[in-house]
Amino acid sequence: MARKHCTYPWTCWPPASQQRLFKFILLGTAGLCFAVFVGATLFTGALGQDIAAEKEQYGLVVPLVREITTLRAAQGDLVQFSPEEAVRRILDDRSLNDYVASLRATRIAEDQDGVQVTLNGLTLIMLTDFLQDVRDRASLQAPEFALTRNPEEPRLADVHLVLAR
Template identity: 90%
Template sequence: MAGKHCTYPWTCWPPASQQRLFKFLLLGTAGLIFAVFVGATLFTGALTQEIAAEKEQYSLVVPLVREITTLRAAQGDLVRLTPEEAVRRILDDRSLNDYAASLRPTRVAEDQEGVEVTLNGLTLIMLTDFLQDARERASLQAPEFVLTRNPEEPRLADVHLVLAR
């Protein structure tokens, strides 16, 4: 007598055992889906709480950072000079006079004086150092800023900006 050939292991089982196996598989799959759903819900809830806590901490830090930058700007050695004089001093200190194409006083608002500056052929480091000095030493901000690539040397930058307090 030849043994009965079973395609799948459970096909040789009695029908009650097969039914019990498929019920357990169905319940196991449903339980697994439920566990994944609950886990995902708890994970996103924890992330939402963490994001809210980070936002709250950020909102506490922002005013402090603004106050620090304001105090740092007020301590600059060029704060008492006009914007034009301050920019001329920064250009002298940084040896950027050769790069200055134009520098002229302007009015940003009715009661706010500023200076319009065009610098050509700067490296990015030279530009950032100039802007950092303008902010920290002279308390100047750039309400207008246009940065373009230098046509003669594409690795260098041309910048046209207005600086004001």
């Protein structure tokens, strides 16, 4: 007896079994899509709640950080000096005088004195230490800041900044 060749495994099944198989496949696919949709909805809802909680926590922390920054600035040992004198002392303390291209007093606004500083050939660590001292010890901020790569040595930086209180 010649056996009938089946293209797909289910083609040799009785029609009722084929119908049942395709119903299960259809229901399984629909169930899987529903599960993915519900999972994605629950996941995004949880993310939304997490984001809201993080925003609330950030809102509580921001005033504390501002207060800490204000207190730190008020405790600096160079606050009583002019911006130019404070920067000169920081440069002396950090031994950065060899890197100074220019340093001169300037006026930012009618009632606000400042200092323009250009430093050449600094490493990133030297620059960050200098800026940290400027902020913490002298309570100065940089309304103008330009950082460029040193033309002679690309691994070093040149910086031009204006500092004021």
